[in-house]
Amino acid sequence: MGEFREHIRTPDGQVRAVTRPRQSYAGVALVAPATVPYQRYSIQTAHWWIARALRMALDAAGLRPGDLDGLSMASFTLFPDTAVGLTQHLGLSPRWLDHIPMGGAAGIVALRRAARAVQAGDADIVACVAGDTNHIDSFRQLLSSFSRFQTDAAYPYGYGGPNANFALLTDRYMQEYGATRADFGRLCVAQRDNALKNPHALMKKQLSLQQYLDARPIADPIALFDCVMPCAGAEAFLVMTVDEAERRGLPYATLAAAIERHNAHPDDPIQLRGGWTMDADQLYQMADCGPPDIDLLQTYDDYPVISMMQIEDLGFCAKGEAPQFVRDHDLTIAGDFPHNTSGGQLSAGQAGAAGGFLGLVEAIRQVTGTAGPTQVPGARRAMVSGFGMINYDRGLCSGAAILKGNGP
Amino acid sequence: MTQPLTPPPKKNPEKRTLSPTLPPEARSRAAMGLTAAAAEGRFALQVCGECGATLYPARDACNRCLSVDLRWQDIDPRGELLAETTVRTSTNLYFRERAPWRTGTVRMDAGPVVICHVHGDVGPRARVVLSNRLDRAGQGVLLAMPEAPTPHMEDDPQLRAMTSDPKLRRVLIVDARSENAPAIAAALLQAGAATIFAGEAQSWRPNPQRAALLALGVQLLPLDVTDAGSVRELAGEIGGKVDILINNARFMRPGGVLQRGDTAFAQQEFDVNVLGLMRLAQAFGPAMCARTADGVNSAVAWVNILSAYALVNAPEFGSFAASQAAALSLGQSLRGEFRASGLRVMHVFVGPTEDDWHQPLPPPKVAPAALAADLLRGLQAGLEDVHSGDVAKELAERFRAGPKVLEREMTMGGRS
Numbered sequence: 001m002g003e004f005r006e007h008i009r010t011p012d013g014q015v016r017a018v019t020r021p022r023q024s025y026a027g028v029a030l031v032a033p034a035t036v037p038y039q040r041y042s043i044q045t046a047h048w049w050i051a052r053a054l055r056m057a058l059d060a061a062g063l064r065p066g067d068l069d070g071l072s073m074a075s076f077t078l079f080p081d082t083a084v085g086l087t088q089h090l091g092l093s094p095r096w097l098d099h100i101p102m103g104g105a106a107g108i109v110a111l112r113r114a115a116r117a118v119q120a121g122d123a124d125i126v127a128c129v130a131g132d133t134n135h136i137d138s139f140r141q142l143l144s145s146f147s148r149f150q151t152d153a154a155y156p157y158g159y160g161g162p163n164a165n166f167a168l169l170t171d172r173y174m175q176e177y178g179a180t181r182a183d184f185g186r187l188c189v190a191q192r193d194n195a196l197k198n199p200h201a202l203m204k205k206q207l208s209l210q211q212y213l214d215a216r217p218i219a220d221p222i223a224l225f226d227c228v229m230p231c232a233g234a235e236a237f238l239v240m241t242v243d244e245a246e247r248r249g250l251p252y253a254t255l256a257a258a259i260e261r262h263n264a265h266p267d268d269p270i271q272l273r274g275g276w277t278m279d280a281d282q283l284y285q286m287a288d289c290g291p292p293d294i295d296l297l298q299t300y301d302d303y304p305v306i307s308m309m310q311i312e313d314l315g316f317c318a319k320g321e322a323p324q325f326v327r328d329h330d331l332t333i334a335g336d337f338p339h340n341t342s343g344g345q346l347s348a349g350q351a352g353a354a355g356g357f358l359g360l361v362e363a364i365r366q367v368t369g370t371a372g373p374t375q376v377p378g379a380r381r382a383m384v385s386g387f388g389m390i391n392y393d394r395g396l397c398s399g400a401a402i403l404k405g406n407g408p
Numbered sequence: 409m410t411q412p413l414t415p416p417p418k419k420n421p422e423k424r425t426l427s428p429t430l431p432p433e434a435r436s437r438a439a440m441g442l443t444a445a446a447a448e449g450r451f452a453l454q455v456c457g458e459c460g461a462t463l464y465p466a467r468d469a470c471n472r473c474l475s476v477d478l479r480w481q482d483i484d485p486r487g488e489l490l491a492e493t494t495v496r497t498s499t500n501l502y503f504r505e506r507a508p509w510r511t512g513t514v515r516m517d518a519g520p521v522v523i524c525h526v527h528g529d530v531g532p533r534a535r536v537v538l539s540n541r542l543d544r545a546g547q548g549v550l551l552a553m554p555e556a557p558t559p560h561m562e563d564d565p566q567l568r569a570m571t572s573d574p575k576l577r578r579v580l581i582v583d584a585r586s587e588n589a590p591a592i593a594a595a596l597l598q599a600g601a602a603t604i605f606a607g608e609a610q611s612w613r614p615n616p617q618r619a620a621l622l623a624l625g626v627q628l629l630p631l632d633v634t635d636a637g638s639v640r641e642l643a644g645e646i647g648g649k650v651d652i653l654i655n656n657a658r659f660m661r662p663g664g665v666l667q668r669g670d671t672a673f674a675q676q677e678f679d680v681n682v683l684g685l686m687r688l689a690q691a692f693g694p695a696m697c698a699r700t701a702d703g704v705n706s707a708v709a710w711v712n713i714l715s716a717y718a719l720v721n722a723p724e725f726g727s728f729a730a731s732q733a734a735a736l737s738l739g740q741s742l743r744g745e746f747r748a749s750g751l752r753v754m755h756v757f758v759g760p761t762e763d764d765w766h767q768p769l770p771p772p773k774v775a776p777a778a779l780a781a782d783l784l785r786g787l788q789a790g791l792e793d794v795h796s797g798d799v800a801k802e803l804a805e806r807f808r809a810g811p812k813v814l815e816r817e818m819t820m821g822g823r824s
Contacts, residue, residue: 139499140499148436148465149465151432151434151435151436152435152436152438152439152465152466153439153464153465153466153522153523154523155432155500156431156432156543156545156547156549157511157523157524157525157549157550158493158495158498158503158509158510158511158525159431159432159495159498159499159500159502159503160493160495160497160498160503160509160511161498161499163495163497164493164495164511167493167495168491168492168493168511168512168513168523169491171491171492171493172490172491172513175491175533216496217494217496218496218497219493219494219495219496219497220493220494220496221493222493266471269490269513269515269521270490270491270513270521392465392523393513393521393523
């Protein structure tokens with residue numbers, strides 16, 4: 001159990017000494033990655049999707065529902081239930097329960113908390129699950145009650161939803177750093193290439209850069225292929241001790257480091273960076289590695305500009321250089337910088353809060369060598385990044401984790 | 409460059425009239441401070457009473473110091489457009505029908521960063537002046553306008569969707585006998601109104617305003633607001649082509665309760681000022697509400713000209729003031745009833761006017777042309793509450809400062 005940090009960077013960029021070091025996540029195992037194949041629309045409820053993901057994860061680990069003593073749940077469409085109601089609905093009696101309303105950061109945050117619970121002995125086996133349904137018109141209804149600032153100060157202005165929010169960020173990013181639509185297109189095209197290897201991805205057709213550029217405009221400069229497709233789906237994994245995983249003979253990933261941050265850089269007039277910039281140094285310090293040691297990266301890709309922001313803020317290149325980075329690198333599974341290997345949300349679909357689990361569940365598969373057709377050769381160290389909750393003009397939650405495993 | 413509006417073609421009776429839709433209406437209670445300011449055409453944001461920070465979006469606590477002492481204050485509206493987008497598709501019907509719609513991010517000189525509507529004449533990354541407007545849902549929204557006026561800027565489709573501009577619209581002035589009728593007609597025609605109708609009760613009686621109105625090209629039509637049949641008849645004739653209705657009908661006599669000895673004048677005051685409004689609304693309201701999305705000359709506003717003493721009684725005109733308070737209350741009811749259509753109710757509160765019944769009162773009094781100018785500005789800005797003249801402005805300010813103190817002052821003759 002090492003002490004991993006002596007300094008932190010404060011929001012104003014100052015470096016200051018920290019009195020209490022973060023404890024390591026040693027001894028924690030992530031097992032049984034489960035994905036319920038997504039559907040564009042579903043007549044089922046979030047309860048149904050979450051139950052299926054839980055069952056898949058339990059089956060993969062050879063466990064019964066009664067073996068769980070911890071549950072972490074993320075969903076936007078479970079209303080009027082919360083994780084509490086779900087325990088009775090699904091017949092679980094956990095002694096540790098969490099509900100994570102953090103959208104795209106839900107996976108990282110769920111993982112951090114569950115890992116601490118297992119380390120502390122508050123729970124032995126925690127199921128982390130995220131799932132949402134998507135009825136006709138449910139996305140529109142979900143938008144209308146997303147946050148108070150959105151309701152008060154964003155929706156009355158053209159009601160472009162997240163498309164308009166991210167269009168503003170993208171517009172500013174392009175001016176500031178000279179990014180072109182083709183740069184974003186390269187990222188999207190590479191992800192589609194990866195998705196074609198993922199049998200569960202909703203997007204099944206090849207995408208060319210020209211098709212990307214010629215797509216229907218949605219909210220300039222955002223066009224059709226910059227946007228994720230809302231869908232129904234669920235993702236889950238289990239957190240237990242390494243001893244438990246080994247005893248059961250389960251392939252497992254370990255958690256080398258993890259960070260989260262909320263409402264970082266509140267004085268930036270427009271979001272060109274996220275909370276990762278405050279904590280990435282500690283992330284690497286804690287994992288005792290640097291960006292070149294990462295075998296694959298799963299970013300939260302609700303829009304390509306956000307993936308670019310993560311590539312920069314997590315130290316793979318300098319601020320503003322992600323456009324050049326995607327020009328210089330091959331982001332496909334077989335490439336020199338494997339990124340969003342399952343196709344990401346842009347090509348696999350955005351299943352509500354499960355979108356915040358997509359990259360994490362895929363990363364567990366990758367470092368345990370169980371990713372099948374999307375497997376990156378030699379994947380032993382994966383970075384996963386989460387980003388969530390456009391509250392008004394920017395995403396507030398950010399997080400990242402480095403997972404390790406024995407690889408394929 | 410804004411394309412100037414052109415007169416709409418004759419309405420095709422075979423085509424379905426577009427149903428009214430509204431932009432998102434939901435707001436937190438705090439955010440409605442913007443609406444209250446927009447209703448009077450003020451640009452105000454929350455300011456922290458402790459640390460002085462200017463806040464946006466509206467909050468319940470300061471994000472600098474956690475103080476809950478937040479006040480709405482008039483703020484420097486200037487800023488810089490940082491980023492923009494043109495929304496081409498929306499899940500909201502109102503914007504979907506009006507796409508493309510330009511919105512942007514503005515960094516205000518006063519500090520906050522706001523997402524706002526962007527006028528078509530604002531250049532990329534330009535300096536802007538934010539204005540606070542009521543949208544068709546009747547809620548306050550921010551619109552970035554060019555720093556300097558541009559040709560035909562009032563015709564910008566996003567701006568026009570937030571105003572009650574009379575340009576190319578058809579207006580009914582309810583009482584052609586009122587001293588203010590010719591001035592209002594002249595101001596509206598000057599502003600580009602297409603047609604002015606004016607109602608005239610008891611046409612056999614001489615009307616001193618008639619010559620002036622006819623000279624302006626106003627169409628005089630029989631209308632007696634005390635006669636439901638007369639109101640319905642005129643609504644049947646022109647109800648489908650009234651885009652702005654200006655209710656200037658008024659009956660007033662001096663005196664409160666004891667001075668009069670009977671209720672005869674009070675009955676007439678309420679018949680014209682309150683029930684007249686009700687008759688007009690019942691006859692003209694539904695057709696206007698159905699036509700709020702009807703293109704360039706859609707129905708847009710209902711105007712009631714009220715005495716400033718609708719806010720607080722003035723005992724020397726006590727009975728009349730009571731009728732005005734009732735009319736104000738009825739107008740508030742109409743705001744609720746017209747809400748789903750987006751038809752705006754504008755109240756013009758006017759102090760003592762330059763006319764026969766106010767002859768014994770000292771100046772300042774509001775001349776018809778001044779009232780007409782304030783009314784026109786209110787329509788062009790899309791306001792809900794206009795205070796015309798110094799007396800009305802002062803009374804409104806005193807009312808806001810403390811209604812009970814003002815009431816006491818009025819019972820003592822208007823002054824402490």
